[in-house]
Amino acid sequence: xxxxxxxxxxxxxxxxxxxxxxxxxxxxxxxxxxxxxxxxxxxxxxxxxxxxxxxxxxxxxxxxxxxxxxxxxxxxxxxxxxxxxxxxxxxxxxxxxxxxxxxxxxxxxxxxxxxxxxxxxxxxxxxxxxxxxxxxxxxxxxxxxxxxxxxxxxxxxxxxxxxxxxxxxxxxxxxxxxxxxxxxxxxxxxxxxxxxxxxxxxxxxxxxxxxxxxxxxxxxxxxxxxxxxxxxxxxxxxxxxxxxxxxxxxxxxxxxxxxxxxxxxxxxxxxxxxxxxxxxxxxxxxxxxxxxxxxxxxxxxxxxxxxxxxxxxxxxxxxxxxxxxxxxxxxxxxxxxxxxxxxxxxxxxxxxxxxxxxxxxxxxxxxxxxxxxxxxxxxxxxxxxxxxxxxxxxxxxxxxxxxxxxxxxxxxxxxxxxxxxxxxxxxxxxxxxxxxxxxxxxxxxxxxxxxxxxxxxxxxxxxxxxxxxxxxxxx
Numbered sequence: 465x466x467x468x469x470x471x472x473x474x475x476x477x478x479x480x481x482x483x484x485x486x487x488x489x490x491x492x493x494x495x496x497x498x499x500x501x502x503x504x505x506x507x508x509x510x511x512x513x514x515x516x517x518x519x520x521x522x523x524x525x526x527x528x529x530x531x532x533x534x535x536x537x538x539x540x541x542x543x544x545x546x547x548x549x550x551x552x553x554x555x556x557x558x559x560x561x562x563x564x565x566x567x568x569x570x571x572x573x574x575x576x577x578x579x580x581x582x583x584x585x586x587x588x589x590x591x592x593x594x595x596x597x598x599x600x601x602x603x604x605x606x607x608x609x610x611x612x613x614x615x616x617x618x619x620x621x622x623x624x625x626x627x628x629x630x631x632x633x634x635x636x637x638x639x640x641x642x643x644x645x646x647x648x649x650x651x652x653x654x655x656x657x658x659x660x661x662x663x664x665x666x667x668x669x670x671x672x673x674x675x676x677x678x679x680x681x682x683x684x685x686x687x688x689x690x691x692x693x694x695x696x697x698x699x700x701x702x703x704x705x706x707x708x709x710x711x712x713x714x715x716x717x718x719x720x721x722x723x724x725x726x727x728x729x730x731x732x733x734x735x736x737x738x739x740x741x742x743x744x745x746x747x748x749x750x751x752x753x754x755x756x757x758x759x760x761x762x763x764x765x766x767x768x769x770x771x772x773x774x775x776x777x778x779x780x781x782x783x784x785x786x787x788x789x790x791x792x793x794x795x796x797x798x799x800x801x802x803x804x805x806x807x808x809x810x811x812x813x814x815x816x817x818x819x820x821x822x823x824x825x826x827x828x829x830x831x832x833x834x835x836x837x838x839x840x841x842x843x844x845x846x847x848x849x850x851x852x853x854x855x856x857x858x859x860x861x862x863x864x865x866x867x868x869x870x871x872x873x874x875x876x877x878x879x880x881x882x883x884x885x886x887x888x889x890x891x892x893x894x895x896x897x898x899x900x901x902x903x904x905x906x907x908x909x910x911x912x913x914x915x916x917x918x919x920x921x922x923x924x925x926x927x928x929x930x931x932x933x934x935x936x937x938x939x
Contacts, residue, residue, distance in 0.1 A: 483608035483632065483673045484583045484598075485590050491617040492570050494524045494541075499568050506530055506565040508556025514539060514567045521658035522567070523618035524548070529556060540658060542618055542637075570620040575629065575662070576686055577693040578603035578711075580621075585730070587612075597750040599709035599777060600690055605631050606681035608673040613637070618655075624662035625686060630670040644669040677810075678729030678755035678774070681709070701788050701819035707777045708756040714779055715787035717795035717818040721774040721802065727810030729755065729774070735809070736776070736798065746794050752777040792818035799824055 497504050506512050508529040514520060520539045524547040531551060555562070573580060578600045584590040590612065605611050607630040613619055615638040623629055633642045636659070641647035647668040650656045660666060673679035683690065696712035704713035733753050740746055756775045760768040776798065778791035795816040802814040815825035 483606070483610070483679070484585060484596065485587055485612055486581050486583050486603075486605040486609045487590055487612040487614065488619060488621065489580050489582060490570065490573050491614065491619050492520055492522050493617055494522050494528070495526060499570075501566045501568060502563055504565075506563075507559035508552045509559040509562030511562070511564045512567070513564060515569055518569055518571060519658050519661070520567070520570060520620060521618040521655055523616065525616060531555075531562065538658070540654060542655070544616060571622070573619075573621055574689075574693060575621050575623045576604055576625070576689040578690060579693070581605070583609075597752045597779075599707055599752050599754060600694055600711040601683040601687060601709035602681045602752070602754055604683055604686070604690055605629075606679075606683055607670045608632055608679055608681075611635065613659075619659055621660060622662045623660055623664050623666055625664040625689065627685070628665050628667045630667045632668075632670050632672050634666065634668050641668050676729070677723060677725065677727045677772075680755050680757055680772070683709075687711075699787070699819075700783075703819050703821045705817060705819050707752075708758065708775055709754055710777065714777070715819040716777065716779040716791035717788065717816055719776040719778070719795050719798050719814055719816045721776065721814045722812045723774060724810045724812055727774075729753075732774075732809050732811075739801070740794055740797060746790065748781045749790055749794055750777075750779045752779075788819040792816075792820055792822060796824065 492499065495505055500506065506528070508531070510530055512530050512533040514522075514534060514536045516534070516536055518536055518539075520536055521542065522539065523542045523544070525544050527546060527548050527550070529550050529552045533549065581603050582590075582595045583598055583603065584595055587610075589595070609631055610633045611631050612635045618637075633640055634647055635641070636650070637655075641650060644667055647666070651660060651665070691711035694711040699713060699715050701715035704715060705718050706713050707718050736751060736753070741749060741751060754775045754777075755772060757770045757772055759770050776795075778794050780788065780790035782788070782790060795818060799814045799816050802811050806812070806814065813825065815823065817823045
């Protein structure tokens with residue numbers, strides 16, 4: 465009882481869903497050395513060049529001294545407090561001989577590139593750099609997520625898609641937009657046009673996930689765009705796995721969890737984090753937990769509709785033939801934990817597959833496994849019976865008739881078959897002799913005396929053959 469109370473208290477203090485904060489990584493800041501082709505921020509002896517034909521919004525954090533600057537035709541410099549530029553005459557002794565520094569082109573940075581994002585459960589985790597690992601489709605913002613572009617940064621992102629891209633909120637330059645109207649106004653501003661571009665529009669104001677068991681990300685409609693930005697590694701494991709929502713096969717393990725309405729997605733994620741991943745032997749293991757939809761098929765052929773389950777993807781940092789072994793060990797620990805404590809967290813059963821070829825399943829408690837097996841068996845039996853009846857009524861299949869077999873009692877009661885010590889076998893009816901009225905009217909051949917010569921004896925029916933005379937054989 466104490467364990468159950470602790471579990472309920474744990475559920476009350478956690479968020480109700482699996483929505484995340486997704487933060488855009490790149491920026492177009494002047495002070496970011498990675499944005500320059502020379503790998504360093506221009507100094508007093510350098511010439512600065514922005515591509516004339518490109519659009520760009522650049523954030524400047526501090527004051528800079530340069531020898532000159534070539535600006536784009538369409539662009540902006542966002543100056544923070546105290547930031548600016550001065551031209552130095554006579555050169556800068558600490559800057560070297562001077563170079564021409566080109567600002568890198570941000571035009572190719574795409575919204576649907578999973579490597580451009582990091583994710584965290586809370587905004588504090590985002591600021592601390594405590595990020596979550598996700599499958600590729602969920603690395604890109606989902607419709608329930610809050611999108612964050614870091615404060616004191618500018619950017620340029622291509623949002624090209626076949627349809628609008630919905631998110632819960634967007635934060636730009638420290639301002640959070642939660643309504644579609646307000647954000648659409650920002651998109652028409654000079655900064656908005658320079659920061660967001662592409663064939664589709666970003667829609668803000670989508671409802672958050674209000675399902676305590678978690679929500680499906682549903683980025684599958686943009687899977688091709690997402691996976692086109694992912695390069696898959698070559699694998700050496702025995703049986704690579706293909707998790708739902710991931711673009712590449714992996715060496716590791718996947719745990720599939722069936723749950724009830726009392727399951728809490730975030731509380732269980734926290735349990736796995738603090739019970740297993742905190743252990744020293746698993747500290748290098750990555751975990752991606754998702755709610756997914758899977759199509760169910762009878763005998764792997766007949767579709768039975770889709771069902772929702774929790775997918776836990778586990779990857780370790782080992783390479784070669786050792787890849788996936790640590791993840792498999794963790795998967796076994798998780799499935800064993802479900803067997804012992806799963807019912808306390810609303811879990812009915814769990815199974816895992818590993819890239820080594822191993823697999824296993826556990827019900828959450830013995831009684832639960834028996835009940836689930838009985839229910840599934842009953843449903844399968846009823847379903848098969850219904851299919852057979854339907855096919856029979858439509859004439860697609862026919863049930864053959866069984867041949868009629870006389871019963872022993874019928875044989876026993878028949879007057880034509882004698883029992884041991886009963887009446888004798890009288891043979892079969894012969895219309896030539898048994899019924900005198902049916903004999904042909906041939907005078908002299910079948911006379912009255914011949915008919916009267918037919919007698920019954922203990923050995924059966926005895927008669928005289930009119931064709932032969934007994935005296936003929938006595939000679």
